[in-house]
Amino acid sequence: MKSKIILLISLIICAVNLKAQKQEVVSLTLQQAVELAKKNNYNVQNARIDQQIADKKVKEVLSGGLPQINASGGFTDYLDIPTQLAPAIAFNPKANPSDYMKFKFGVPYTLTGSISASQLIFDGSFFLGVKAAKEYVNLARLGVKATEIEITTGITKIYYAVLLTQSNVLMLDNTIKTLEKTLSDNRAYYKNGLSEKIDLDRLEMSYSNTKIQRDKIADQYLISMMVLKLQLGINVKDSILLTDNIEKIFKSDFATPIDAKIDYSQRPDYKLIEQQIKLQEYDIKRYQLGYAPTLNASFAAQRVSYGPEFSKLGTDFGNLGQVWFPTTIFALNLNVPIFDGFRKSAQIQQSRLVMNKYVNSKKNLEQSIENDIELTRIKLERSKEQLELQKKNMELAQSIYDRANVKYKNGVGSTLELTTAENDLKQSQTNYLGSMYDLLVAQIDLKKALGLLN
Secondary structure, eight states, X not given: OHHHHHHHHHHHHHHHHHHHHHOOOEEXXXXXXXXXXXXXXXXXXXXXXXXXXXXXXXXXHHHTTSOEEEEEEEEEEOSSOOEEEEEGGGTOTTSOTTOEEEEXXXXXXXXXXXXXXXXXXXXXXXXXXXXXXXXXXXXXXXXXXXXXXXXXXXXXXXXXXXXXXXXXXXXXXXXXXXXXXHHHHHHHHHHTTSSOHHHHHHHHHHHHHHHHHHXXXXXXXXXXXXXXXXXXXXXXXXXXXXXXXXXXXXXXXXXXXXXXXXXXXXXXXXXXXXXXXXXXXXXXXXXXXXXXXEEEEEEEEEEEEEEOOOOTTSOOOTTTTXXXXXXXXXXXXXXXXXXXXXXXXXXXXXXXXXXXHHHHHHHHHHHHHHHHHHHHHHHHHHHHHHHHHHHHHHHHHHHHHHHHHHHHXXXXXXXXXXXXXXXXXXXXXXXXXXXXXXXXXXXXXXXXXXXXXO
């Protein structure tokens, strides 16, 4: 029994290992990551569900203009048949005028079957409602587009952030390798009495601080990657590989002209508020059409069968269901509103006030768009200037470090000079990558502000 359990556990472990070996790493470019997010992100999925709900709403509204057909059936058992009173003198002239005779009209059992149909012939608010429902679908579609653009912006920035931390980790890994070589040489020098303890301690401290910094940035990389997976709709335990690198993206020809013309209609949020204004116009017309008459047609056919009580041994259903008595009705119903106590007038005024709010929101959005574009243009220009300065600083720091390293190897330079140059180089490289990231983010922000993101 024990051997069987061990065998079962071994098989389970093998199956788990086999599954782990088959797990594939998903390779993603920036564009592929954006497309995957548009497909899997839950916010986008909910926006698409809202669009589907709007589509079904149109069908719901349209159903009001189609024939409405209903069928019904019923069985009634009058346990006590209703009694009516009539003056007895009507049947017997000699009867006392104050006397009444009792009569029971009806039979104990009734079986009823009916079918009815109605059709809207004219109702102005219905036809307007159909148009409004279709515009509501357009509003939902714009909502999907706006959500996709937000996801595109967010995914792009997170993708950049992951690449930035990845580049920083690689840069620090190279720095650590260089420090390890320098530290190894200095230990040999110190052992042979060719360097002082303070020089070795400086290198040891620089090496330790670099490793600490590298581990912190590595943690930031893991956190950024988890956030990216969350936005992509991927399980955090799954593996992904970002195939683009920040230098490649930076060199690609995707720059947005900084003086691009402002076109409000390119912004999805602007299209949304214009669509809301259009829907509000329909709302005003809906109340105005409330003064118009409506016309409906209806048809009903009914069949009734009666079951009288006739058996001396008790009650039964008699002829119930064997003989049917028809009733057929066709009707036209015209409704002409005359006076409603100024209710529709108040509704129209309320709807117009809501329209004024939308118009004000539209004007405010236009000012906000212009402000966003101006700010992002300033940010983009500043990012370009900063990148050029950081590039020069990095080249200068590299030159200083190279000279300090040569001097140190030739025995004419100190470890203090070398570690200072190494720290300055490391910081300048970090600053350069950070400036590159800032410029890429400024580019995506300007595209979003101009409505050029898809």
